[in-house]
Amino acid sequence: MAQNAYVSRRDPEQVAEIPAQGEEFLGAALALPEKSRHPTSQISSVDSLFMSCPRQHPTSFLSGRSAFSLIELLVVMAMVSLLLAIAAPSLVSLSPARKTGIHELSGFLENARAEAIARSAPRIVAFADAHFPDPSLALRAYALFGEATAKGSHEKSAPTNRFHRLSPWRTLPEGLVFASGEDFEVIGDGAFRTLHDLIATRRFAVKTSSGGGDAGRALPSLVFGPDGGVRAPSFADADALHIGVVEGFRDPSTGTVIHTAKRLSGSGQEIPNGECLEVGYYTGRPRILTD
Known part of the structure; x- marks a missing residue:
């Protein structure tokens, strides 16, 4: 309205x-x-x-693109082959077993040196050679020894030898044995010898594989003094002694080492895959050279 x-x-x-x-x-x-x-x-x-x-x-x-030509494929294959050839030496140096073995050995030597200083008494690390009484331990075992007056020996009876074993026999990882100087390439004219190249003079009580005792066997050994330095063996032509391991095994029939893996060195020589450490003569400190 x-x-x-x-x-x-x-x-x-x-x-x-x-x-x-x-x-x-x-x-x-x-x-x-x-x-x-x-x-x-x-x-x-x-x-x-x-x-x-x-x-x-x-x-x-993509329908207009053609496939790779033969020349392109050959170029790619050549580049891949070149890269593999360059990287191969660094790849083979990464073997876990070798690295584990050399680091365990270095730690064992460092502990032996430290105990010699702490006890103010010599400590000896003995190494199995190619003619070790127990074939399964030949070129693979090592143990700590002390003077005959040392306590805590692992031997049940006092042997006629002047050294008593203070630790069980330890072994390298399967597939590794101790090396000699010829297993490594040396750059320069310096002397390069491993502990297993020297003549063994110290005798140690060892057992055979059957459990029988041995009156005493000369084995390669390294003696640490109370000051931590190396007392023996003497190596006047060098300021360090070397201990190495390589991939291989000991042939029981011949007593020789059969290398299971090799590589080309920088000079083109074929050498076994291995690791090496040096022990300073004055300090006694181990140092791994191949890390």
């Missing part, structure tokens, strides 16, 4: 203009093009435009 009252107060001519303006607006809308009056028709026209464009499958870009 309020709206009707408001309209009724207007001028009659203005009221008559309202329907006329509505008719003009409707006529203008009908005069618009068909596509302008329907926005969805524009969307469909855009879709038809995209549909009309040819679509290329991703694989169509």
